[in-house]
Amino acid sequence: MKDKLFSLKEIELEINSYKNSEQAKLAARYFKTAKGEYAEGDRFLGISVPVQRSIARKYANLSLRDIIYLLQSNWHEIRLIALFLLEHRYSHPHKDPSFQNSEQIVTIRKEVYDSYVANFSKINNWDLVDASAYKIIGRHLYDKDRSILYLWARSKILWERRIAIIATFYFIQKMDFEDTFSLSELLLDDKEDLMHKACGWMLREIYKKDSRRALAWIEKFKLKMPRTMLRYAIEKVPEKKRKQILNAK
Structure with missing residues (x-):
């Protein structure tokens, strides 16, 4: 039964x-929506993230057209729900209402990826990016050409970077760490x-996987890294080593 x-x-x-x-x-205050702040003009309904996730799970088989319609909303929470729905569609293509056979998986995922990229302008706050970019963009590009990431990293638009x-x-x-290292170097300024x-967060995630390689990169660029990036990157480093790195800057 469907x-x-x-x-x-x-x-x-x-x-x-x-x-x-x-x-x-x-x-609205937490996400910096006042004039001149990074999310100026963003609007909120006051719905918690757990409730948003619950709604997305309930309506997981909403059509792609309807999901994209929700992503156009002026309301922040509705856009986040739309992104949860897009991610579910990418991760579970067999649950797409139009799914008939495994040959459609590639097509469905490409449609989700293309829809995400076409609507970058609506993915315009850090939580919207962080909840979806690696699950859709990262997953899609994992076994493909990743050069588009370097184009976005050079964008004038904060959220694309x-x-x-x-x-x-x-x-x-x-x-697989090389693109994180390369993009972090590109974004040092x-x-x-x-x-x-x-960038600091991603470097910290590498440290949790391979501390030797992460520290080698950090040691190489510590004098060029913005203080915040450096602090985020070495958050999990033992205190003695962490102080040594910070004092060298």
Whole structure:
């Protein structure tokens, strides 16, 4: 028996039933939406992430067209739900309503990847990027040409640069570190603190997998690394070594 096919109207009604104006105000401050801040103008409904994930699980078989419609929303939480739905569709292509045979898997995943890239302008805050980039972009490019990441890393748009480095988290999980190292070097002069944090986070993830290689890269570039990137990268390093690295800068 097939799962029930939900409509766009049904998911929109359920999302709106969870609105919380007080939580929305808190979220707007937390995500820096004031004039001149990195998420200026972003709008919130005040729905918690666990609830958003629950909604995405319930409506997992929503059509790709409807998911992309949700991704166009001005509401932050609706865009995040859409990204959860896209990631589910990529990870579980056999649950796509149109799925008939295994030959469709490549096509379905390519459609999700293309839809994600075509809607970069709507993936415009750090949590939206971090929840989805490595699960869709990283996974898709793992066995393909990755040169597009370097184009995005040179973008004037903060979120495209963050997508490029966070996508490599998928590679790191597969013990493949070279693109993370190369992109982090390319981004050493980035002016945005959110990029320093993202690169430092990815370098820290490499350290957790292969401390020797991570420390070798950090030692090579520690004098050039922004302070925030360096601190994030060496967070798991033993205290004595961590102080030694910081004092050298």
